[in-house]
Amino acid sequence: MVFPVNTRHVNASNSIFTHLPATSGHFFSSTTSGQSSLSIRSHTCGELTCSHVGQEVTLCGWVQYLRQDLFVILRDFSGLVQVLIPHDESHRELKDAFSGLMVESVVKVTGRVRLRPEGQKNLNMSTGEIEVCAESLEVLNTCRRLPFEIKDFVKKSEALRMQYRYLDLRSSQMQYNLRLRSRLVMKMREYLCNLHGFVDVETPTLFKRTPGGAKEFVVPSGEPGMFYSLPQSPQQFKQLLMVAGLDRYFQLARCYRDEGSKPDRQPEFTQVDIEMSFVNAVGIMALIEGLLQYSWPEDKATISAPFPCMTYEAAMRDYGVDKPDTRFGMKLVDVSETFQHTQIEFVRDAIVQPGGCVQAICVPDGAKHLKGKDMEFLKQVARTQFNQEVDCMLVRAEGSIKSPLGRLILDTTRLQLLLKMSANAGDLLLIAAGAQERVRPLLGKLRLQCAELLEGRGVPVRDPSVFHFLWVVDFPLFLPKENEPEQLESAHHPFTAPMPEDAHLLYTQPHKVRGQHYDLVLNGCEIGGGSIRVHNAAQQLYILENILKEDPSLLSHLLEALDSGAPPHGGIALGLDRLVSIIVGASSIRDVIAFPKSFKGHDLMSQAPSLVPEEELRPYHISVLWPSAKNGQDDRP
């Protein structure tokens, strides 16, 4: 696939194709594929090993270090290599050229690979056994400004990293993250397209606005008052593709969500979007397990399938959350029975309430490692985020308990409690009493906080190198609306099908209907969710109109489609940014996105969003409503 320049027919002389090789000394690498194909280099820096000794190589890269005019460390995406600067008089000019180099300048070096002398090998460097004796040097570009050094150990502020993202991306960690992401996605495509017959279909991002879709960006069109919107997911399109008989669809779909300044969210993000016809939930789940196994990076801990599966009810009961991190215990335990005869008034009151309970978690060695201010912090979280009290009990060596409530607890209760919680000396018990809907999420939250606090004290709780996948299933199809609890809203979205044996309850007790929904959780993060969809038009209409009290005319095209021979179908969407960030162990999804926005939605490099003059808005028939007072706050550097 590489064609020597002189075989290329050009209809006129003096074109770029006849001059280039002559004027710039460019040549093609002899390899017709690989990382140096079609390039002016012959090899990458990082690939050189003993096997190249004696070969002449041409390298292109950045000057990482220049040491005492003796050698240069050259860097490209693949790694570092040592280039020896010749010192004999015949190479005087070459030596001078090297010594004038500035760090991060871009050079082309030709030279011969040789073994480093014994004693000078560097086993910490993949190319540490060899060096390249420079024979020629071409400075391709200089580097004149550098707001920070391109060294992995140099700490930079997030704002500076974002402003100079093109420098930040030179770090080996960011190169690794972006390349791992690319490889992962490529393997996913191979699995879906080549192994399972999926069709990669692009769907529009200029779509119709969902009425009341407060999180949708609007895009003014050239028609007055008419707006597109940037969809939060291709949900309608993927279903319509199934109605269209496309059978198996997937897309790495760009999605948009305007959420203001939520931490670690991005206004645009990517999901692995999948939909299949003639499949059930078990089929989709097996597909995804296979997908992740197939595409899983080889240098990471292996994952085994099938993934464990937990009901929503079990997750809430044992972990107080619908996305449990199953890498560690500290499960919630209901100790209502233990306290049923308690003298402690507020505990008794709580139990007597309908849905009231006493629950606890046991933090192993918590009493040993957590300090008074940690307990205060936990109590503070309980109060501010859940409007709840929590009691911290330190289990002492002799089995006694240190707690404000300690003296109010009978010995039998105490022993029963310790037994039930499998608590040992040095453990910490966190106990809360109240309505189950509040106590569970509270203890679920405190469980995670305790893990973090312990890790902060050097106690390993969650192994960052293991990957615990978990399916959560049997979600309720509807939940009470937060502001009008007598009204139901979809737990996920209105297109999720009810469980077949619950379908009759739609018409009588819709709040009891479970959905054919499945969430995929990894190390306590929800990384995917999907469902079998409603494919019956009448059922979809009933759900929209009678249960959700929505205007079905807004979805008339979908309802018509379901009435036109819609196959049974279902799908899933995986959050790619989050998945990759967990795999590489990044603390933020910003570290797996080439050009992320700041938490305020700003691009700190190009300064987007920016002011647009009124006259440039005129074609869109909009004008800016300037608020009377400006509120400051900005995260630009």
Place this chain on the structure above:
Amino acid sequence: MVFPVNTRHVNASNSIFTHLPATSGHFFSSTTSGQSSLSIRSHTCGELTCSHVGQEVTLCGWVQYLRQDLFVILRDFSGLVQVLIPHDESHRELKDAFSGLMVESVVKVTGRVRLRPEGQKNLNMSTGEIEVCAESLEVLNTCRRLPFEIKDFVKKSEALRMQYRYLDLRSSQMQYNLRLRSRLVMKMREYLCNLHGFVDVETPTLFKRTPGGAKEFVVPSGEPGMFYSLPQSPQQFKQLLMVAGLDRYFQLARCYRDEGSKPDRQPEFTQVDIEMSFVNAVGIMALIEGLLQYSWPEDKATISAPFPCMTYEAAMRDYGVDKPDTRFGMKLVDVSETFQHTQIEFVRDAIVQPGGCVQAICVPDGAKHLKGKDMEFLKQVARTQFNQEVDCMLVRAEGSIKSPLGRLILDTTRLQLLLKMSANAGDLLLIAAGAQERVRPLLGKLRLQCAELLEGRGVPVRDPSVFHFLWVVDFPLFLPKENEPEQLESAHHPFTAPMPEDAHLLYTQPHKVRGQHYDLVLNGCEIGGGSIRVHNAAQQLYILENILKEDPSLLSHLLEALDSGAPPHGGIALGLDRLVSIIVGASSIRDVIAFPKSFKGHDLMSQAPSLVPEEELRPYHISVLWPSAKNGQDDRP
């Protein structure tokens, strides 16, 4: 990768995972990969052949025909198969179920494959040697409404097709188009990622507005007056990725362009976006040739590489256009010399002008096939689109010429003209005199119009089944602005590097500088364009500031990046929609896009764009400027 349901551990009974197989009779196909993996079907309709005779199969699909209660033709994406309805008394119920079926209903049929009786085989059907004897039927969904029949021969209006796109996509042509596109893209990714070490990097689509970027959609942010814009290409990001040392980037990039109602344009489109470091133009061109060869559909005429290469000047000279369709001749011929002593006043006047010329094309058999109204049409095109006169000369059998100018042309001139044009009896000559910049595009246009007219009369001119790729190179780097000809603008974009030997002319005669730009043309359509970029900050600044008279501070982040060790780099972008439409022979790119917009930018299915209430615009600090009078025009059905 398929796990039997009973090995799945669920933490609670009565979940979807324990009931599904029991209640719905669903099962997994025994294949762990392929088009029926993880599905409730065992085979696709279209894959059944003699080799399946005797096997029990489960098919899912749509009822295509129902014939006299004897058999059903079942359709899925893979094709059609005949299902025999049993007629013995023991299958009474099954027979009744079949006879109640409506066309386009969705069914699951289990049955045994058998050879059709001799004489009943249908060799026009890929499954025409076999049929499936139905043993059970499950109606998965009914079809109640159908605005048009799903038969390939039923003609539908474009508006109806768009409104019911989910039905339109059921046609075998649209299924073919979308699947071919998906396969093509997959092969491209394999070539780039797996063979040449490219990294698939997603770049933002919420970006900073280009000042004066009239074709950029704006997206209001939550900050008053501040807007993102949807970029026309990831040009800046791909270059910044090179500065970041990413080395080889590609992306199937969604791009946006607000062009109002241009025919066969879409407000969002997809480009195969590529950028490489340490490469020259020849390298990029070889890469693209390899890319297209590797990914080219097997069922299409093969393409060979290297592709021919033509300079911009040669293209304009011979074809009157910078994207010549080289599938046919009818090249432009300069006949100024022939007419240098002409008596025809306006011809003489034209020649005398600076840059004046007489040029002609010879349309073989044009006089034979084209009618008087065709000539009138060509003259009309010349007048309205080019403000030029064109003379149509019919070459008669005896070598005489029929033309309004005929009697003004001397015999020697006539003979010289016929010789120079290689014109034969029955040919048509189109001659125009005037400034070269006008005559060339005019004749280039008429050349294409003549091809179309001849094809309309049944004369084959352009073979639709062959693929003529062509590189066009040596473009001028700058062109005079249309409205202020003394001012220069970029022929392509301001980041294209000058040809090295022309670089010194930047400072003296910038209009003479040629760029390191290359356009890829396929059958007369520009399907790609790229260049080697400016990687020197000072040169880029000079071009922006002194030649283009632009405010360089708007691109300060790019200029800073070039000053921070930018490698030499270049790239290309291929228009995927157009490329696929030419490969499949579609008349419009709408036929290779799942959910395209109408030529007015409307989604006729969901009715986007749509009105958004003022209160929902308030978070974005914008309000609608309603024009005083509404101008109607709408393409909604």
